[in-house]
Amino acid sequence: DAGVIQSPRHEVTEMGQEVTLRCKPISGHNSLFWYRQTMMRGLELLIYFNNNVPIDDSGMPEDRFSAKMPNASFSTLKIQPSEPRDSAVYFCASKRQLTGNEQFFGPGTRLTVL
Amino acid sequence: AQTVTQSQPEMSVQEAETVTLSCTYDTSESDYYLFWYKQPPSRQMILVIRQEAYKQQNATENRFSVNFQKAAKSFSLKISDSQLGDAAMYFCAYRGANTGNQFYFGTGTSLTVIP
Numbered sequence: 001d002a003g004v005i006q007s008p009r010h011e012v013t014e015m016g017q018e019v020t021l022r023c024k025p026i027s028g029h030n031s032l033f034w035y036r037q038t039m040m041r042g043l044e045l046l047i048y049f050n051n052n053v054p055i056d057d058s059g060m061p062e063d064r065f066s067a068k069m070p071n072a073s074f075s076t077l078k079i080q081p082s083e084p085r086d087s088a089v090y091f092c093a094s095k096r097q098l099t100g101n102e103q104f105f106g107p108g109t110r111l112t113v114l
Numbered sequence: 115a116q117t118v119t120q121s122q123p124e125m126s127v128q129e130a131e132t133v134t135l136s137c138t139y140d141t142s143e144s145d146y147y148l149f150w151y152k153q154p155p156s157r158q159m160i161l162v163i164r165q166e167a168y169k170q171q172n173a174t175e176n177r178f179s180v181n182f183q184k185a186a187k188s189f190s191l192k193i194s195d196s197q198l199g200d201a202a203m204y205f206c207a208y209r210g211a212n213t214g215n216q217f218y219f220g221t222g223t224s225l226t227v228i229p
Contacts, residue, residue, distance in 0.1 A: 031215045042221040043205065056216060089157060095215065101147050101166075103217060105159035 002026070004106035006092050012112045018080040021109045024073055025094030033103060034067055034077050035091040043091075049075065050097050082113045116141045118208050120220035127196045128228050134181075135191045135223045137206030145211035148182065148189045153222070154202040162204070165189065167211075193225075201227045 005024040013019055025032050033048040047057040052069045060067070064083070069075040079086055089110050093103040117140045127133035139148070150162040165173045165182050172180050177197075181190045193200055206220040 033215075033217070043219045045216065045219075048215060050215060091159065093159070097215060101209070102149055102161045102164055104161075105151075108157045108159075110157075 004092055004094055004104055006090075006106035006109050008109060009107060010110050010112075012114065013082055014114050015083055016081045017113075018078065019082045019086075019111060019113075021077040021090050021092075021111070023075045023077070023092030023106060025075070025092070026104055027073070029094035029096050029104070030072060031095045031097045032069060032075050033091075033093040033095075034075070035093065037089045037091060037108070038087075046077070079111075082111075084113045087111055087113050116143075116208055116210065116218045118206050118218050118220040120204075120206055120223050122223045123221070124224045124226070126226040126228055127193070127200075129196055129198060131196055132192060132194045133196055133225065135193075135204050135206075135225065137189045137191070137220055139187050139189065139206075139208050139218075141187070141208065141210065143210045143212065147209045147211065148180075149207040149209070149217075150178070150180070150189075150191045151205045151207060151219075152200075152202045153205065154199075159205070163191070196227050198227050198229060201225055 007022045034046040037043045046059045047067045049069045067077045089108045091108045092106040095103045119138045146167045148165045152160045152162045163175045177194045203222045205222045208218045
């Protein structure tokens with residue numbers, strides 16, 4: 001199995017720029033999660049999808065953040081415009097919705113906003 | 115909302131010794147799952163062990179075992195014969211069995227293994 005794939009692994013951008021993070025879940029997994037990890041706030045759930053439908057986006061910090069899942073094998077997390085306080089590691093994770101218990105995490109994207 | 119608490123931000127253990135990481139949680143659900151994830155410096159989150167709340171027997175995976183106390187809402191991780199490769203951040207996580215797919219994570223415990 002390829003595991004959860006995230007791209008890019010590292011992203012450095014300037015304040016005000018648009019950033020798009022990408023995730024490919026494990027084939028057959030129909031739940032997908034986006035997390036943000038910082039030293040100050042730990043691991044925060046931003047949003048999660050079941051069968052491509054957003055279920056809970058209450059963790060999305062503000063309107064600058066948006067996430068989409070156009071199909072079962074692809075999701076994006078977009079920040080527009082980006083700010084320095086968005087600097088963090090962003091993880092994508094997936095699981096089988098009904099029968100799976102644990103989440104499988106991708107390697108994360110380290111985002112630095114200058 | 116469910117909360118997961120890890121009261122030990124940092125722990126250290128001598129190589130080959132045993133260490134226990136603490137985790138408590140708060141929930142009104144009767145059926146749920148508990149997990150320990152390991153995050154080494156590579157940042158990859160790796161599942162270490164999981165426990166179903168309906169099972170009384172504590173889960174064990176090689177050198178890793180848990181002490182699950184349902185009444186006390188406690189879920190500690192014991193690492194036996196600690197190895198240098200065990201050095202990592204360890205996160206405790208909770209998922210309700212009937213309340214959707216959302217996971218709740220603790221703030222993590224940083225484990226150092228001393229050679």
